[in-house]
Amino acid sequence: MSNKGDYGNRTGAIYSATDKAMFDALQQYKVTRDDIKELYFTRGIIISNKTSKEILADNFSKYIHGYEDYEFLSKILGVSTQRERFKSVDLISTDITSEDIEEALDNVKEHLTVTSNDIVDYNIVGKSYRLKIEYSEPDFTKSEFRQVVDKEAEIIIEKNAQGFSLIGPHNKKMDVVTSLIFDALAEKHSSLIRDEINLEDVIAKSLVSQLFDKLTTSMEGYSLVSVTDVYVYNPDKDDGTGSHIKKASLSGTGVTLSQELGSLYKKGFYIWRIVWTVTDDRYLDSDIYEIEALFSEPETCSDFAFLVKGYYPVKVDSTDITDTHHKNRVNLSKSEEMKFNKLVLKTAKNLLEGFSNLDENGKDDEEDAV
Secondary structure, X not given: OOOOOOOOOOOOOXXXXXXXXXXXXXXXXXXXXXXXXXXXXXXXXXXXXXXXXXXXXXXXXXXXXXXXXXXXXXXXXXXXXXOOOEEEEEXXXXXXXXXXXXXXXXXXXXXXXXXXXXXXXXXXXXXEEEEXXXXXXXXXXXXXHXXXXXXXXXXXXXXXXOEEEEEEEOOHHHHHHHXXXXXXXXXXXXXXXXXXXOOOOOOOOHHXXXXXXXXXXXXXXXXXXXXXXXXXXXXXXXXXXXXXOOEEEEEOOOHHHOHHHHHHHHXXXXXXXXXXXXXXXXXXXXXXXXXXXXXXXXXXXXXXXXXXXEEEOEOOOOOOOOOOEOOOOEOOOHHHHHHHHXXXXXXXXXXXXXXXXXXXXXXXXXXXXX
16 A cells, blocks of 8 residues: 555566567667667677668577667657646645745655656746656557657646646646645645545436536537537446446437437436537637547546547638538647636536535435435
């Protein structure tokens, strides 16, 4: 069991590669002849430009290899990172000062630099702090020389009415940073509370579906085009028939209006993940924006995450009313992405307050019925 202050170990080493893995790696197009020449040179061997890459790979793979060889090839063949979902954490205490935050960020920087060899820095932009972390982590589902994944995380810390909020990638690094900041602040402020969006204590699970349904239509300044994907969950056990379906998904247009989804509701399913599109109310011909939101833990309706997946540009000169937007989705700029993230987050928080009250009324009705 992890103790307080145990924020994870150093990034582990990659698997020891077999001679077959070494042979395959050296033949990858990313590994140039100059790279192979450098590997041979570490053995005191000069290779001929006339020798084929396959022969060089076959010969080198028979040598005894060590960590430096693996590290060299991993840096060349390591996989690139994909866009990640975002999450938000509130640190509630009105006593937290800017000096407290800066001290906590200095602690984060020192800890990650020493324990994980991360490159960490932060700066102040307006009234917010931007913490930037460059790091590598292993992905053991990949082949030996693709297990090192280079990543970059940007976490924004902003002051709000209750304390400070953190917005960052939905991953382990964000969890580590959040714990480090929380522990540093809790040493000075014992009443500090960590809060996240969840419906963990909600009894009426139909409210979870209502939360996602209203989220698609309640974003200020944007209008719903269509709900394209809905993922539902049913935690109930086998009803005696010998089978039980926990998860199901529906794709199409206007999915939340479909009879199929209505029938799943009646069987105890509720939404845990949703994808929808919206347009900007300021423009008659607006780009179409695609957004995703979900509870990463569907059974407990916790660990809320979200992502603006991108936008479909409007076709300026199109005369076909059925073909008004490009089919290929385009990524938003970082500033636009953060603007949407904050809007999704603000909308979800506002809805959550109202739904908590509804659930309390639902509990009272159930008690009266009993």
